[in-house]
Amino acid sequence: MKLDAINNRIHDEIKEFDASKLYLQNEKLILPFFTLQEINSVLQAEVIAELKSRVLANDERHAKILEFLKHEDWLSVRVDGPLWFRGYDLWSDEEGAPQVNKLLEAYKATHLVVGHTVQKGGRIRPRFGNKVFLIDTGMLSSYYPQGRPSALAICGDAKFVAVYLDQQGVLPGPVGSSPQNGGPGEHPGTGDGATVPVKLAALPADRICSETTTAQP
Numbered sequence: 001m002k003l004d005a006i007n008n009r010i011h012d013e014i015k016e017f018d019a020s021k022l023y024l025q026n027e028k029l030i031l032p033f034f035t036l037q038e039i040n041s042v043l044q045a046e047v048i049a050e051l052k053s054r055v056l057a058n059d060e061r062h063a064k065i066l067e068f069l070k071h072e073d074w075l076s077v078r079v080d081g082p083l084w085f086r087g088y089d090l091w092s093d094e095e096g097a098p099q100v101n102k103l104l105e106a107y108k109a110t111h112l113v114v115g116h117t118v119q120k121g122g123r124i125r126p127r128f129g130n131k132v133f134l135i136d137t138g139m140l141s142s143y144y145p146q147g148r149p150s151a152l153a154i155c156g157d158a159k160f161v162a163v164y165l166d167q168q169g170v171l172p173g174p175v176g177s178s179p180q181n182g183g184p185g186e187h188p189g190t191g192d193g194a195t196v197p198v199k200l201a202a203l204p205a206d207r208i209c210s211e212t213t214t215a216q217p
Helices: 003-026 036-053 059-068 093-106 205-211
Strands: 112-114 125-127 132-134 150-155 159-164 168-170
Touching: 003 036, 003 059, 036 059, 093 112, 150 205, 159 205
Parallel strands: 112 132
Antiparallel strands: 125 132, 150 159, 159 168
């Protein structure tokens, strides 16, 4: 599937979700702050109640409910879809390297930047020869007490800088690509727990790309 097709499909799914949620609110079935899980529970209970009564209260509402409950097939929420896939974190070197190369070739790209799977130690992690960057550092502290805010600065074609509130560090490449096992003081990337050397310093945002340099081991 081409990138434009992926973006358009997810855009349409979000639009459909918003419209369905508004409809369900107007029908007094859900409240505006309900989570997806809570909406599912309410709608499943509604379907069961209708089946037990053997009478559909409203054909349109029943159809809307059944259509919403098919959301697990949406590209935007599938576990193997582009937003929720965890393979870049869980793959071994042997599993992931050929898959990553196929993806990069298919999309005529040189790197992949992915989220969703929180990285240990709250640090951005490069994998697969620095071709993949896992940037979910658990900045939502209510869920991840050990996480922290971060960003990945892309400085040209070959320079990538991990940016935190109090420091920045160039991510050197190529690096190792084994599953994460580093401690909070490491930039994980090698399979034996060794650290990837980075220069950590606090710089203004407009100077990150121009002044950060890779530290020597």
